[in-house]
Amino acid sequence: MPLDAALADLLRRVEPLSRPETVATFEADRRVLAEDLVSELHVPPQDNSSMDGYALRAADVTEPGVVLPVSQRIAAGHAGEPLRPGTCARIFTGAPLPEGADAVVMQEETREVGGDLHGVHIDAMPAPGQWVRRAGEDVARGSVVLARGEWLTPASLGLAASIGRAQLQVLARPRVALFSTGDELVMPGEVAPRDMPPGAIYNSNRFFLRTLLQRLGCEVSDLGIVPDRRDATLAALKTAADHHDLILTSGGVSVGEEDHIKPAVQQLGSLDLWQIAMKPGKPFAYGTVRRDAGAGADAAQACHFIGLPGNPVSSYVTFLLLVRPFLLRLQGARVPTPQPILLPAHFDLPRADKRREFLRVRRNAAGGLDLFANQSSGVLTSAVWGDGLVDHPAGHTIAHGDLVSYTSFADLLA
DSSP, X not given: OOHHHHHHHHHXXXXXXXXEEEEEGGGOTTOBBOSOEEOSSOBSSSOEESSXXXXXXXXXXXXXXXXXXXXXXXXXXXXXXXXXXXXEEEEOTTOXXXXXXXXXEEGGGEEEESSTTTEXXXXXXXXXXXXXXXXXXXBOTTOXXXXXXXXXXXXXXXXXXXXXXXXXXXXXXXXXXXXXXXXXXXXXXXXXXXXXXXXXXXXXXXXXXXXXXXXTTXXXXXXXXXXXXXXXXXXXXXXXXXXXXXXXXXXXXXXXXXXXXXXXXXXXXXEEEEEOSEEXXXXXXXXXXXXXXXXXXXXXXXXXXXXXXXXXXXXXXHIIIIIHHHHHHHTTOOOOOOOOEEEEBSSOBOSOOSSEEEEEEEEOTTSSEEEOSOOOTTOTHHHHHOSEEEEEOTTOXXXXXXXXXXXXXXXXXX
């Protein structure tokens, strides 16, 4: 199945969660907004100075060198009196512009005459509106500053605070059960490298998948490593389905005799095993697992299941390209389409592949892309060394200098 068709099919199968909750704005980073935020005030609330200097009527300065008496001093957080004609006001950044003033002259373009609050020599001709922040120029009263479905960031939390919101209504975090399958897997810290038995490997997938899920705002239940036995796999799936929105596994979605995920999910629900025309990451499974009748309100809906390939780079890349948009849709967030850019390849790839490839590359100082030498799906070093992926069409070769489609990991991890 082509990757784009697989993604479209996957997104069609998910309905956003409908469990809103109210959280403090301080705690809403990486959450999805469940309401439109409408401002009840202008930001800023009134015209104010963007500089330390002097507020005045521009018409009162007919030429450079005019001296105006200083009639008042206005600090931020304090309102001044109406400005008398022919005078100016000492004003500081953020302070409200007094009634009658229409411009600010920065203090670097003035000279005091006779001491503070006596008079000031204006060295420059001001224009109306100069160094003035207008009321509502950031946010107008009644405008929607953040829309439902917005993925909240530090900047958007500051914007919410600027309109007085101490709490925000957000959608519930997806509850994800994560487990790995495979008797060959060992957890770091349990067995020293020198004591590793033949055929054993450390479970690296569990570490990056858990972190990726947490970065997407999920509540993760790490169920560890499930032995390669049918009864153990069935028990893990039953337990996970009742209290989670998604079960995510890595490994065990092939058709070998020791791969129990496929028959276990089919026994407890339904499963589609997709062979996706991409490299790395060919085997991918999606299905649902029925919930027990005692699971409460959640019992009416089945739990989603996604099975990723076991090779670490395959698992990593398929998560970024398929699971990430799935989880964003599950949270009710707008699913962004990665915006690749064209950059020159500073490498040759003379052999075409029948599958669409996602090559691990890194931008270089010359403005091009270097290719990691070993593109095997088991070489996780390539994902650490690289800073992005080249989306390379099936059946094509690459010659040094060709423009290729590059997407940074930063865009896929944001």
